[in-house]
Amino acid sequence: xxxxxxxxxxxxxxxxxxxxxxxxxxxxxxxxxxxxxxxxxxxxxxxxxxxxxxxxxxxxxxxxxxxxxxxxxxxxxxxxxxxxxxxxxxxxxxxxxxxxxxxxxxxxxxxxxxxxxxxxxxxxxxxxxxxxxxxxxxxxxxxxxxxxxxxxxxxxxxxxxxxxxxxxxxxxxxxxxxxxxxxxxxxxxxxxxxxxxxxxxxxxxxxxxxxxxxxxxxxxxxxxxxxxxxxxxxxxxxxxxxxxxxxxxxxxxxxxxxxxxxxxxxxxxxxxxxxxxxxxxxxxxxxxxxxxxxxxxxxxxxxxxxxxxxxxxxxxxxxxxxxxxxxxxxxxxxxxxxxxxxxxxxxxxxxxxxxxxxxxxxxxxxxxxxxxxxxxxxxxxxxxxxxxxxxxxxxxxxxxxxxxxxxxxxxx
Numbered sequence: 221x222x223x224x225x226x227x228x229x230x231x232x233x234x235x236x237x238x239x240x241x242x243x244x245x246x247x248x249x250x251x252x253x254x255x256x257x258x259x260x261x262x263x264x265x266x267x268x269x270x271x272x273x274x275x276x277x278x279x280x281x282x283x284x285x286x287x288x289x290x291x292x293x294x295x296x297x298x299x300x301x302x303x304x305x306x307x308x309x310x311x312x313x314x315x316x317x318x319x320x321x322x323x324x325x326x327x328x329x330x331x332x333x334x335x336x337x338x339x340x341x342x343x344x345x346x347x348x349x350x351x352x353x354x355x356x357x358x359x360x361x362x363x364x365x366x367x368x369x370x371x372x373x374x375x376x377x378x379x380x381x382x383x384x385x386x387x388x389x390x391x392x393x394x395x396x397x398x399x400x401x402x403x404x405x406x407x408x409x410x411x412x413x414x415x416x417x418x419x420x421x422x423x424x425x426x427x428x429x430x431x432x433x434x435x436x437x438x439x440x441x442x443x444x445x446x447x448x449x450x451x452x453x454x455x456x457x458x459x460x461x462x463x464x465x466x467x468x469x470x471x472x473x474x475x476x477x478x479x480x481x482x483x484x485x486x487x488x489x490x491x492x493x494x495x496x497x498x499x500x501x502x503x504x505x506x507x508x509x510x511x512x513x514x515x516x517x518x519x520x521x522x523x524x525x526x527x528x529x530x531x532x533x534x535x536x537x538x539x540x541x542x543x544x545x546x547x548x549x550x551x552x553x554x555x556x557x558x559x560x561x562x563x564x565x566x567x568x569x570x571x572x573x574x575x576x577x578x579x580x581x582x583x584x585x586x587x588x589x590x591x592x593x594x595x596x597x598x599x600x601x602x603x604x605x606x607x608x609x610x611x612x613x614x615x616x617x618x619x620x621x622x623x624x625x626x627x628x629x630x631x632x
Contacts, residue, residue: 228593229253230339231272233263233289234305235282239328243276246332252339260284264292267300274342277322278305279313287317294321299349301342333608340597344439347590354583357429357448360438364389364398367443376429376450378422392419401444404433412584414539414555416451428452430539437591440599447584478554478574481561484531486510489569498554498576500547516543516551530560531567541577552578 230247232240235258244254255270257263260281267275275293279286290302304317304325318325323345324338351358357373359366369384377392390398395418404413412432419427429448436445457471472479478495480488488506496503499514515523519542526536539557546552558572 228274228339228343229255229270229272231255231257231263231266231270231275233257233260233275233281234278235259235280236278243335246335250336258282260286260289260292263289264296267293268296271297272300273346274339275300275302276305277302277317279317280307286313287320290317290320290322299346299353301346301349303338303342336601336604340594340601343590343594343597347439347587347594350587350590354447354587356580357450359384359389359446359448360436361389361401361444361446362441363402366392367438367441373448376421376427376448377419393417394420401433401446404431405435405444412447412541414541416455416539417448419448428455436588437595440595475573478576480506480572480574482511482527482570482572484567484569486512486527495574498546498552498574499544500550505547514544516545519543526558527570530558530570533560533567544574552576553581 228251230252232243232247232254233256234240234243237258240256240258244256247254255266255272257266258281260283263275263277263281266272277286277289277293281289286304290304293300293302302322304322305328306313306325307328323342326334326338351368351370352372354370355372357376358368358370359373360368366384366387366389369379369381371381374381374384379387384392388398389401390396393400404415407413412434414430414432417429417431419429421427428451430451432447434445436443438445454477472490472492475492475494478498479490479492480495481490483489487508487510491499491503491506496506499506501509511527512520512524522540523542526540529536538559539555541553541555543551544554553576554574555577556572556574558570560567561569561571
């Protein structure tokens, strides 16, 4: 069955032209996009130029050992999934290649059904690599237990990845109830719910994490997914800012996040250098610039409504994300945290901290797309296997009927 989503690129590396032709024809009929290489050097070139997601790599190539080709491919793209193809008697070599980074191997001759299953396994492997490569903590949660946590999150709280599997979430977040993640994912209403949570390190140290929680899939299974950033230092700095005005001003000037104060008229009373860098406007230009001029038109109703209600003293979410338009016209995503500034009990403005999260948004989008694609292919594989079982049953019934007819004929 042809795929309706973006075609997955597969590079077939083998010097047997008949094998590559037949295999490519099958995979293309299954909806994959294929390319071929008959030497190790050509394979490395295609990985660099064509960016395949999966490589079928034969160990016996005319110009190089399979393990050497694998290592070179890894240097070009560490996230490409490599399936080793081995001939009879090559199992020992295949094991060594697996240790070098191959995600699976097949022994010739193999069934195309086995190839499809191996490709699906490779897709999962690739998704895991992407999860491990992001510079944020990641948890997949089913009910009240951890299904998977990436290395970044494990390092943050002092746990090995294996130790986190099946761990009660409450052990990591003691102040949260067993259904907290599920409830907050539901509050996101189809989007990511952002909040702050207190986590406990293995040694008892407490950390404040910014969490983005939503419903997603992990290895084809629906789970609650959460991404985490350690904002402990930022929260401590915020406390320090309240204690010492001079320190406050110094930190504003050197902060990595954009910091601003918006007056009741909607213009900027204060901006730090990072704000000017992100927005593209000079400090002088911001003095007469209304904040609405920075906000993307599609996000403006939400931003202006929350600004108005916050000035009125209403309880509105302090943290949310939207798009801004830089002076150059470039659109970027920001993570925005705003609080009312009071003097003698009266609100006199809005203090806000913004962070450029454009790259993170793009990474999240790609990860969701890959997870959705993986879930769809898992379902298609199950359906295909069920149809094969049904066909086999029909064939067996027909053979049985023919046997009975032959028996009756002999009797006559």
